[in-house]
Amino acid sequence: MANGTHIRIKDIAEKAGCSIGTVDRVIHNRGKVSEPVRERILQIIKELDYKPNVNARVLASKHTLILGILLPSYKKGEYWELPRLGIDEAIERYNEQGYNIEARWFTYNSAEKYYREGMKMISEEIDGIILNPATYKESVRLVRSFFQNNKPFILIDSDIHGTPSLSFIGKDPVQSGLTVAKLIHQMTRYITGRKKVWTINLASSPNQSYALLAREIGFMNYFADKQLQENYSFRTIDMNDAGTQKAVDEQIEALLGKENPHAIYVTGSRVYKIAGSLKKFRPEPKPLLIGHDLIPRNINCVRDETIDFLIEEEARRQGYLAVESMIRSLTYKEAIQKKQMMNLMIYTRENLPL
Amino acid sequence: MANGTHIRIKDIAEKAGCSIGTVDRVIHNRGKVSEPVRERILQIIKELDYKPNVNARVLASKHTLILGILLPSYKKGEYWELPRLGIDEAIERYNEQGYNIEARWFTYNSAEKYYREGMKMISEEIDGIILNPATYKESVRLVRSFFQNNKPFILIDSDIHGTPSLSFIGKDPVQSGLTVAKLIHQMTRYITGRKKVWTINLASSPNQSYALLAREIGFMNYFADKQLQENYSFRTIDMNDAGTQKAVDEQIEALLGKENPHAIYVTGSRVYKIAGSLKKFRPEPKPLLIGHDLIPRNINCVRDETIDFLIEEEARRQGYLAVESMIRSLTYKEAIQKKQMMNLMIYTRENLPL
DNA sequence: ACAAATAGTGTGTCCGCACACACGTTTCTT
DNA sequence: AAGAAACGTGTGTGCGGACACACTATTTGT
Numbered sequence: 001m002a003n004g005t006h007i008r009i010k011d012i013a014e015k016a017g018c019s020i021g022t023v024d025r026v027i028h029n030r031g032k033v034s035e036p037v038r039e040r041i042l043q044i045i046k047e048l049d050y051k052p053n054v055n056a057r058v059l060a061s062k063h064t065l066i067l068g069i070l071l072p073s074y075k076k077g078e079y080w081e082l083p084r085l086g087i088d089e090a091i092e093r094y095n096e097q098g099y100n101i102e103a104r105w106f107t108y109n110s111a112e113k114y115y116r117e118g119m120k121m122i123s124e125e126i127d128g129i130i131l132n133p134a135t136y137k138e139s140v141r142l143v144r145s146f147f148q149n150n151k152p153f154i155l156i157d158s159d160i161h162g163t164p165s166l167s168f169i170g171k172d173p174v175q176s177g178l179t180v181a182k183l184i185h186q187m188t189r190y191i192t193g194r195k196k197v198w199t200i201n202l203a204s205s206p207n208q209s210y211a212l213l214a215r216e217i218g219f220m221n222y223f224a225d226k227q228l229q230e231n232y233s234f235r236t237i238d239m240n241d242a243g244t245q246k247a248v249d250e251q252i253e254a255l256l257g258k259e260n261p262h263a264i265y266v267t268g269s270r271v272y273k274i275a276g277s278l279k280k281f282r283p284e285p286k287p288l289l290i291g292h293d294l295i296p297r298n299i300n301c302v303r304d305e306t307i308d309f310l311i312e313e314e315a316r317r318q319g320y321l322a323v324e325s326m327i328r329s330l331t332y333k334e335a336i337q338k339k340q341m342m343n344l345m346i347y348t349r350e351n352l353p354l
Numbered sequence: 355m356a357n358g359t360h361i362r363i364k365d366i367a368e369k370a371g372c373s374i375g376t377v378d379r380v381i382h383n384r385g386k387v388s389e390p391v392r393e394r395i396l397q398i399i400k401e402l403d404y405k406p407n408v409n410a411r412v413l414a415s416k417h418t419l420i421l422g423i424l425l426p427s428y429k430k431g432e433y434w435e436l437p438r439l440g441i442d443e444a445i446e447r448y449n450e451q452g453y454n455i456e457a458r459w460f461t462y463n464s465a466e467k468y469y470r471e472g473m474k475m476i477s478e479e480i481d482g483i484i485l486n487p488a489t490y491k492e493s494v495r496l497v498r499s500f501f502q503n504n505k506p507f508i509l510i511d512s513d514i515h516g517t518p519s520l521s522f523i524g525k526d527p528v529q530s531g532l533t534v535a536k537l538i539h540q541m542t543r544y545i546t547g548r549k550k551v552w553t554i555n556l557a558s559s560p561n562q563s564y565a566l567l568a569r570e571i572g573f574m575n576y577f578a579d580k581q582l583q584e585n586y587s588f589r590t591i592d593m594n595d596a597g598t599q600k601a602v603d604e605q606i607e608a609l610l611g612k613e614n615p616h617a618i619y620v621t622g623s624r625v626y627k628i629a630g631s632l633k634k635f636r637p638e639p640k641p642l643l644i645g646h647d648l649i650p651r652n653i654n655c656v657r658d659e660t661i662d663f664l665i666e667e668e669a670r671r672q673g674y675l676a677v678e679s680m681i682r683s684l685t686y687k688e689a690i691q692k693k694q695m696m697n698l699m700i701y702t703r704e705n706l707p708l
Numbered sequence: 709a710c711a712a713a714t715a716g717t718g719t720g721t722c723c724g725c726a727c728a729c730a731c732g733t734t735t736c737t738t
Numbered sequence: 739a740a741g742a743a744a745c746g747t748g749t750g751t752g753c754g755g756a757c758a759c760a761c762t763a764t765t766t767g768t
Contacts, residue, residue: 019747031745
């Protein structure tokens with residue numbers, strides 16, 4: 001299509017008065033091009049808004065892209081399975097189309113392992129890294145190493161502000177909290193007298209705590225902004241290490257002895273445990289129960305209406321987009337949006353997917 | 355990758371003891387192949403599960419895919435702009451990647467024009483059709499013609515059940531109604547006495563009426579299912595032809611004279627008009643206002659909280675997926691999912707995108 | 709019976725790009 | 739000063755498939 005809309009390497013070469021080989025070298029940073037020529041070619045590329053033909057590129061290249069993925073370990077049905085599904089889907093789809101993508105997985109369940117596994121990736125021949133930044137201190141050290149070793153990386157789910165990543169893909173947790181607050185506010189609007197609201201923090205993986213806190217902040221912030229504190233009585237419950245259902249039950253039972261809340265907000269994905277307790281003790285009237293993430297156990301509770309609303313941040317899509325962005329960046333040298341914010345979805349029984 | 359996993363035309367030719375030209379003819383049904391050879395090649399293709407390399411195929415083919423798009427006409431900021439944006443985005447993105455996709459637009463504002471424009475598409479050299487089925491009768495006649503003239507088509511936004519389309523992309527309107535009902539139910543839960551709820555039908559394009567009705571049915575169905583009718587007093591208001599804001603204002607004012615509702619559900623995308631009236635008359639307490647679709651004027655009303663919730667059915671994504679599905683079907687002969695149901699999104703001020 | 713049409717098959721070029729390699733020119737070495 | 743290395747540039751091949759064309763063997767028409 002020399003006459004058409006598409007510009008080819010050949011067109012650039014002609015315009016620059018050099019051969020396609022030289023243009024190729026510039027595009028791939030293979031060096032061995034004199035500075036003035038290089039500049040001119042880059043200029044022309046920009047001017048003509050050259051976009052390489054992906055099909056030709058993939059067809060000609062026999063290189064296998066290796067992605068390093070650093071995420072928390074998980075059991076089936078837990079939150080981190082969702083991003084993983086998205087990642088797998090993206091890789092499969094691109095490979096189907098003739099690409100050669102390969103994933104190397106690194107998982108952790110502690111801050112130390114997080115750092116250790118992260119450092120491993122540097123020595124391996126990995127083209128790009130997708131990670132969830134667990135703890136702040138370790139993340140800073142890791143990111144520094146990635147940067148110095150010229151490994152591009154993408155953060156998903158939580159951000160580390162100001163980091164030299166290709167992109168951050170996720171959502172502002174404060175906004176999540178605000179949204180939940182709005183729902184609770186609206187639904188308790190016609191209650192006369194003081195409305196009793198519980199906030200329960202039920203942490204699971206080591207890095208969640210930050211997100212949970214940020215959500216709580218957003219949640220509080222809503223009521224503060226609207227000067228509604230007087231109409232509400234808030235109680236925050238930290239159950240960070242209450243692993244078993246029984247332990248949760250006991251705490252909930254004790255609390256229900258004191259008061260029956262109108263609404264309960266669980267800041268993490270383990271709402272189903274609270275739902276389990278409520279099913280046992282059946283307080284009347286049933287408190288409104290809101291939590292996060294579309295994991296199977298939560299979905300079941302939404303189905304039977306023990307959980308009223310779930311907020312979700314497109315966890316699966318986060319994984320998909322991370323892979324896609326990395327591929328586009330690596331093979332296309334395309335600039336990636338620095339922040340890709342997910343939609344905040346509100347789910348209830350009537351609009352569950354499937 | 356003769357030794358790799360991927361099978362090429364060449365591999366098939368070798369196994370069949372013929373040339374790649376012959377294999378090519380079989381694959382493309384270009385004829386001029388003896389029956390026994392043809393059979394053998396088909397057999398081998400199946401046996402080896404041959405999947406053409408998409409990149410090579412797109413690269414070599416200079417064919418331009420022409421898509422016919424049949425949608426209601428619209429003004430800027432109206433609902434149908436959203437699917438259009440998705441369609442444009444998909445085409446642009448695929449063209450960027452080396453495809454040659456071209457869209458031919460056909461629009462209508464009446465049932466007659468809908469049919470007329472639809473029939474036009476048959477005589478033009480269009481490879482595939484994307485349409486929103488406006489009215490039932492005309493749709494049936496159109497679909498019949500598409501079928502007989504071997505034009506594949508995809509339905510978006512509303513379905514015509516049992517139609518021989520490649521795919522339907524959209525959402526069940528009944529479910530939308532259910533979801534709205536759930537929201538209203540929850541938010542009026544603590545009101546003592548009978549809760550007054552209005553349902554307003556404000557139709558815009560000729561074909562919307564079906565969807566609006568289905569939403570209303572879903573809405574009613576929720577309350578019927580839960581046997582809540584006694585707690586509510588419902589009022590349905592049809593404003594199908596009230597075009598101007600002033601006409602709407604007058605009707606709303608008259609109604610507000612009779613009663614102040616607790617909640618108002620507008621079944622279409624023109625909630626902003628009702629919001630406009632409410633802003634003028636400021637009934638106290640402010641009724642809960644819920645409607646559909648993330649169009650700019652509605653978004654503004656959500657921002658200033660005159661609209662409390664918007665339900666949206668990923669209108670933009672519908673357009674995107676329609677194009678993508680059509681391309682995949684036409685160029686890869688890939689089977690497309692018969693029904694692609696969108697997520698039902700609930701938006702409120704705190705979780706608006708952007 | 710012989711030219712013309714046709715069915716059946718193989719070959720070659722091109723799509724846009726990646727990458728190995730060849731080649732000519734400087735600039736270092738020692 | 740002559741060879742080696744480094745630099746800068748151009749050429750050629752191949753990725754897998756689409757499609758035009760060439761060619762042969764057979765059938766058809768008159």
